[in-house]
Amino acid sequence: MSTAKPSTATETVDVLIIGAGPSGAVVANEMARNGFSVVCLEQGRWFNNNEFPGDKQEWELLSQQKWSAEPNIRKSREDYPLAVDDSDLHPLMIGGVGGSSLLYGAQWMRLLPSDFRMYSLDGVGDDWPLSYDDLAPYYDKIDRAIGVSGVEGDPMYPPGMVPPLPPHPIGKVGRRAATGMNKLGWHWWPAPNAIASQRVGELTRCARIGTCETGCPEGAKASFDITHWPSAIRHGAQLKTRCRVRKVTTDTHGRAAGAIYFDADGVERRQRARVVVLAANGIGTARLLLLSAHADASDGLANSSGLVGKRLMLHPNGEVTGIYDEPLDSWLGPAGQSIHSLEFYETDTSRGFVGGAKWQVMPTGGPLRALSLHDRAGFDDRWGPAVHDRINETLGRSLQWGINSQDMPEDTNAVTLDDTLTDSDGIPAPRIHYRISENTRRLMSFNLDRVEEAHLAAGAIKTVRTDLWPDQPGHLLGTAKMGSDPATSVVDEWGLAHDVPNLAIVDGSTMPTSGAVNPTATITATALRTAEYLVANARWQEISQ
Amino acid sequence: MSTLAQADRNVLHDVADVLIPATRTMPALRDADPAGTWLDRACLARADLVPSLARALRVLAGTADLPAAVRRLHGDDRATFDVVATFVAGTYYMIPQVRELIGYPGQRRMPAAIDAAADELSDDVFQGALDYARTYRPA
Numbered sequence: 098m099s100t101a102k103p104s105t106a107t108e109t110v111d112v113l114i115i116g117a118g119p120s121g122a123v124v125a126n127e128m129a130r131n132g133f134s135v136v137c138l139e140q141g142r143w144f145n146n147n148e149f150p151g152d153k154q155e156w157e158l159l160s161q162q163k164w165s166a167e168p169n170i171r172k173s174r175e176d177y178p179l180a181v182d183d184s185d186l187h188p189l190m191i192g193g194v195g196g197s198s199l200l201y202g203a204q205w206m207r208l209l210p211s212d213f214r215m216y217s218l219d220g221v222g223d224d225w226p227l228s229y230d231d232l233a234p235y236y237d238k239i240d241r242a243i244g245v246s247g248v249e250g251d252p253m254y255p256p257g258m259v260p261p262l263p264p265h266p267i268g269k270v271g272r273r274a275a276t277g278m279n280k281l282g283w284h285w286w287p288a289p290n291a292i293a294s295q296r297v298g299e300l301t302r303c304a305r306i307g308t309c310e311t312g313c314p315e316g317a318k319a320s321f322d323i324t325h326w327p328s329a330i331r332h333g334a335q336l337k338t339r340c341r342v343r344k345v346t347t348d349t350h351g352r353a354a355g356a357i358y359f360d361a362d363g364v365e366r367r368q369r370a371r372v373v374v375l376a377a378n379g380i381g382t383a384r385l386l387l388l389s390a391h392a393d394a395s396d397g398l399a400n401s402s403g404l405v406g407k408r409l410m411l412h413p414n415g416e417v418t419g420i421y422d423e424p425l426d427s428w429l430g431p432a433g434q435s436i437h438s439l440e441f442y443e444t445d446t447s448r449g450f451v452g453g454a455k456w457q458v459m460p461t462g463g464p465l466r467a468l469s470l471h472d473r474a475g476f477d478d479r480w481g482p483a484v485h486d487r488i489n490e491t492l493g494r495s496l497q498w499g500i501n502s503q504d505m506p507e508d509t510n511a512v513t514l515d516d517t518l519t520d521s522d523g524i525p526a527p528r529i530h531y532r533i534s535e536n537t538r539r540l541m542s543f544n545l546d547r548v549e550e551a552h553l554a555a556g557a558i559k560t561v562r563t564d565l566w567p568d569q570p571g572h573l574l575g576t577a578k579m580g581s582d583p584a585t586s587v588v589d590e591w592g593l594a595h596d597v598p599n600l601a602i603v604d605g606s607t608m609p610t611s612g613a614v615n616p617t618a619t620i621t622a623t624a625l626r627t628a629e630y631l632v633a634n635a636r637w638q639e640i641s642q
Numbered sequence: 643m644s645t646l647a648q649a650d651r652n653v654l655h656d657v658a659d660v661l662i663p664a665t666r667t668m669p670a671l672r673d674a675d676p677a678g679t680w681l682d683r684a685c686l687a688r689a690d691l692v693p694s695l696a697r698a699l700r701v702l703a704g705t706a707d708l709p710a711a712v713r714r715l716h717g718d719d720r721a722t723f724d725v726v727a728t729f730v731a732g733t734y735y736m737i738p739q740v741r742e743l744i745g746y747p748g749q750r751r752m753p754a755a756i757d758a759a760a761d762e763l764s765d766d767v768f769q770g771a772l773d774y775a776r777t778y779r780p781a
Contacts, residue, residue, distance in 0.1 A: 154680075156749050158687035158732045210781040218781060229781065248763065252777045266758040272767050279770030286771055287763070294759070304751035315751070428749060443779050464735035464746055476716045480661045480727075485668055488744055 110134040110335075112631075113355055113370030115342050115385065117141075118196020119617055120603040120624035121376030122325035123239070127628035129332035133635070136368055137334060138358050140341040141175040141192030144199055146316045151308025157465040164311040166191065166200045167568050175339065177520035179380070180528040186411050188529060189571030190378055194338060195322030197378065197571050198617065202310050203291040203318050204434045204457060205245050206614035207236050207622075210255060211443060215610050219444040221451045222505055223609040226581045226590035233257065235622035235629075243319035244297040247289030253439040262294045265303060267458075269425040270496035271435030274458045277555025278438060288434035288457060291319035291617070299323045307430030307460055318431075321621075340366075343524045345373055345389040345398055345600070347641075353398075353600040354641040359522040371640035372599045372631065376624070379409065379573030379606040383512040384527040386577065399577070399594035399602075404587050406513055406576050408506035410611035413533055414569040415541050416499040417548045418461060418470055419557030420491055427461045427493045434459060435496075438551075441544055442613060450539040452503035455613045456548065459497045467492040470561045498548040503613035504537045506575050533565070541565070572616050577606035592627035598639040603627050644689035646696060651678060653699040658730045660712045667743065671730065674737045684733040694725045702726075 112128045114121045117139035129135045150159035166189040168176035175192040190197045210229035215222040233255075240261055247260030264287045267275065271287070278285040292309065293300040303317040316323060330336060339361035346367070348354045353373035360366050375382045383406040389398035397405045434457035442453040461467065471479045471487050479487065504510075510531045518526040533541075545562060552560045580586025583595035588607050594600040603624035605616050612619070631638065646654065658671035675681055685692050698715075705711035715723040734740055741748060762768060 151749050152751070154736050154738075154748065155683055155687040155732075158684055158728070158736075161728075162688060162690050209778055211779040214781040218779070250772075252774055254778055264759045264763070266754045266762055272762070275767050275770065279767065282774075284771075284774050284776065287759075287768075294754075302753060304753045306749050306751060308749050428746065429752060430749075463749065464741075464744065465731060468731060476713055480716070482663060482665065484662050484731075485665060492744060492746055 109369040109371065110136045111370070112372050112374060113138070113368055114374045114376055115356060116196065116376035116378065116381065116604070117194045117326065117336060118376060118378065118604070119198045119321045119621050121374070122195070122321035122329065123621050123624045124374050124376060124603055124628045125334045126325045126329035126332070127625060127632065129329050129334035131632045133632070135329070135334040136370070137336045138340040138342050138356065138368065139192070139194055139336060139338050141194065142338045143194045143322065144312065146312070146314050149308070149312030149314045151306045151311055152314040156308055156311065157463050160311045166310065166571060174521045177524070178518055178526045180515040180518045180526055184529040184531040185533045185567065186413060186531055187568045188380060188411060188573055189568065190380070190573065194326055194336065195320040198320040199312055199322065200310055201571065201617060202433055202615070203431070204615040205289045205291040205618050206437070206455065207254065207258065208612040208614055208619050209253065209439070209442065212610060212612035219451055223580070225609050226579060229255065232619070232622050232626065235625045236618060239618065239621045239625060243291050243324045244293045244300055245289050245291055246294035248287045251286040253284060253286070253442070260289055262297060265290060265292065265294050265431055265433070267435045268429055270427060270460055271458055273421060273425060273555050274496055274498065274551065275436055277551045280554045281551065283438060283440040283551065285436045285438045288437040290431055290433045292431045292433050293317045293319070299327060303431050305430040307428050307432045307462065309430060309432045341520070341522050341524065342385060343388060343522065345385060347391060347398070347597070351393060351597060352639065352641045353597050363522065372601065372638065374601045374603055376603050378604050379576050380512050380527050380529070382602055382604055382606045383576035384514065387514050388525065394596070399587055399596045399600060401596050402584055402587055404578050404585070407508045407511045408575040408578055409510040409512055409529070409531055410504045410506060410575040410608070411531060412570055412572040412574070412611060412613065413502045413504060413537060413541060414499060414566045415502070415545050415564050416497050416566065417545055417552060417560050417562045418495050418497045419552035419555065420470070420495045420559040420561070421556060422494070422558050424493050425496055427495050428463060429460055432460050441547060448543050450536045450543065452505065452536070452540055453613055454500040454502045454540060454544040456498055456500050456544070459499060461495045461497050464488060464492050467495065470495065498551060500541065500544045500548060501570065501613055501615065502537055502541050502544070503611055505534065506578070506610060507534065512576050572605065572611070574605040574608045574611045574616060577602050578609050579607040580609060591630045592623065599641060601627050601631065644685050644692055645682065646685060646692065649703070650696050650699045651681065653703045654681070654729065656708055657699070657702060657712055657726055658734065660709045661727060661730050662734050669739065671734050674739055675733060680736050681729070681733045684729055684736065688728065688732070691725050691728065694722070695729055698722050698726050
C-alpha cells in the first residue's frame with residue numbers, strides 16, 4: 098500500500114500536466130483559459146532573467162559549467178542525470194519553468210510538408226497520421242502567441258506562413274554567408290526566430306546580446322516561462338515547482354488516475370486527476386512511462402506496442418566555422434539564427450543516403466570561442482606570441498554554418514532505465530542507447546562538405562570543421578510514436594495513448610520521424626492541437642473516476 | 643574552494659607569461675590584473691575546476707624550466723593543460739583593458755537600428771534569395 102499523501106485532502110483536478118516546458122505550458126494555458134482545473138508538476142524552479150550569464154563579463158566561463166545545457170555537467174539537484182556511456186551524443190535539457198526553452202536558440206522552424214509523408218515519398222521512415230495542412234493552423238497560432246520574427250515568402254514552404262513580427266537584421270555574418278549562397282545558386286532565407294524584434298506581450302525587444310543559448314538576460318527570447326505561464330496562472334493553473342514525479346498512477350480499469358511525486362522537501366505526495374498529460378520531453382516521458390509499469394502493464398505504461406523508449410532521434414549536429422578577412426561583428430546576436438538554408442533538406446538517393454539537413458548561420462561569440470577554433474593547432478601556432486595573432490585574425494571575423502541532421506527512427510536507439518544511476522530523489526535515471534547510423538554519417542559528411550564549399554564561395558580564408566558536436570542539440574524525439582495502429586504506435590494523432598485513453602503525450606516523443614528542423618515549433622503546435630481536442634471533446638473524454 | 647593561494651597565483655602569472663606573453667601592445671596578465679580581481683572572478687565562475695588548477699600549478703611550481711614544463715603538459719596531459727589554459731585565457735580576456743585592445747566590446751546590449759532589417763531586404767544580396775528557382779516539395 099502506498100504511503101503517499103494526497104496533495105490536498107480530496108482534490109482531483111481535471112488535468113494534471115507533468116513538465117512545465119514549452120508543451121506543458123501550452124496545454125496548461127489552453128486548458129486553464131477554457132475553465133479546466135489544472136495542476137502542473139515541475140521538477141525544477143523558476144528562473145529570473147537577471148540570473149542568466151550572457152551580459153556578465155564571465156559569460157564564456159559560466160557557460161562552460163554552471164550554465165551548460167548538459168545536465169551531467171551542470172549537476173543541479175533539479176535535473177536528473179543521464180547514463181550516456183552507450184551513446185554517441187549527450188542529450189541537452191534543463192529542468193525548470195519554461196524547460197529547455199530557457200536555453201534553446203529559439204530557431205523557429207516548421208517541418209516541411211514532405212516530412213509528414215516520408216514513407217510515401219521516399220519509402221523510408223514513416224508517414225505521420227496528420228499532414229502539414231492539418232498542423233498549419235496550430236503553427237500559425239503558436240507563432241502569434243510567442244511573437245516569431247522573420248520574413249514571409251520562403252520558397253521552401255507553402256504560402257501562408259507569415260511571421261507576426263518583422264525580421265532581425267541578418268547582420269554582417271548573414272550577408273557574408275548569403276553572398277556565397279547566391280554565387281552557388283543555393284537556397285537561403287532570413288531565418289525565423291522566436292526572439293522578439295519589437296516589444297510584444299511579455300517579451301522585450303531583442304538587444305542582440307548574442308547569448309540566447311545560456312538564457313536571455315533581456316527577456317526577449319520566447320521561453321515559455323515568459324510567453325505562456327503567466328497567462329496560464331492568471332487563468333487559474335497551479336504550477337508546483339520542485340515537484341518530481343516518480344510514477345503515473347492508474348485505476349482498476351487501467352486509466353490514468355494521477356501521479357505520485359516528491360515535493361521540494363522530499364515528501365512523497367499524490368495528485369489525482371481526470372486526465373494526465375505528459376510533457377516531460379522525449380527522454381523524460383519515456384522514463385516516466387517505464388517507471389509507471391504495473392501488474393497489467395509490466396513493460397511500462399501505454400507500452401503494449403513495445404515502442405515506449407524506442408526510436409530515439411537526436412538530430413546530430415556538425416558545423417564548419419569560416420574565418421574571413423573582414424570584421425563581421427561575430428559576437429552580435431541574435432543567436433538565434435541569421436539565415437538558414439534548406440538546399441539539401443530533401444532526400445536525393447543519388448547522394449548515397451536518405452534524409453537531409455537544415456543549415457543555419459550563427460555568430461561565434463567571444464575570445465575563448467575564437468581561440469578554440471585553433472585547438473587542433475600545435476603549441477607554437479596557438480600559444481605564446483602566436484596567441485595574439487590568432488585572436489586578431491579570428492575574433493569578430495568568423496561565422497558558423499551549423500547543420501541539423503535528420504536521423505531515422507531505429508528501435509536500437511532507445512531510452513531505458515539505468516540499474517544504478519538515480520536522481521536526487523532516488524528515482525532511476527534514464528540510460529541513453531544511441532548510435533549514429535551509417536546513413537546519418539554519410540548525410541553529415543555530405544552536408545559538411547557542401548558547407549565548406551559555401552564558406553569558400555563566400556570568401557573564407559580558412560575553415561575549421563567539427564564533424565560531430567557530441568553535446569548538441571537538445572532535440573529529444575520519437576520515443577512514444579504517434580500513429581493510427583495501436584500495434585505500431587503509442588499515441589493516436591491527438592496524442593492520446595492507445596492503451597490509456599485519458600493519458601496524453603504532448604512533447605517531442607510523439608514525432609514519428611524527426612525531420613531536420615529545430616522541433617519546438619512542431620512540438621508546441623501539436624501540443625496545442627491536443628489541448629484544443631481535449632477542450633472540444635471533454636464531454637466524451639473517458640476519465641478516471 | 644573558489645580561491646587560489648598567493649603562491650599558486652604567482653605560478654599562474656608565470657604560466658601566463660608563457661601562454662599569453664606581453665608584447666609591445668598587449669600587457670602581461672600580472673600587469674593587466676595586478677590585484678587579482680579578474681582571476682578571482684574566473685575562479686568563482688569555474689569553482690568546479692579550482693582544485694584541479696591548484697594541483698596543476700603546484701606541480702608546475704616544482705619544475706626548473708617552466709616554459710618547457712608547460713609545453714610538455716600540452717603534449718602529455720592535455721586535459722590538465724586545458725584546465726590551466728582555461729584560467730589563464732579566461733581571466734586575461736575578461737579584463738576590460740584587454741578587451742579594448744583586441745576590439746571586443748563583450749556581449750552587451752546593442753539593439754539594431756530600427757531600419758536595419760528593412761534596408762537589408764531592399765538590396766541585391768536579398769535579391770539572390772528572391773531569385774531562387776526551386777520550391778518546396780508538395781506532399
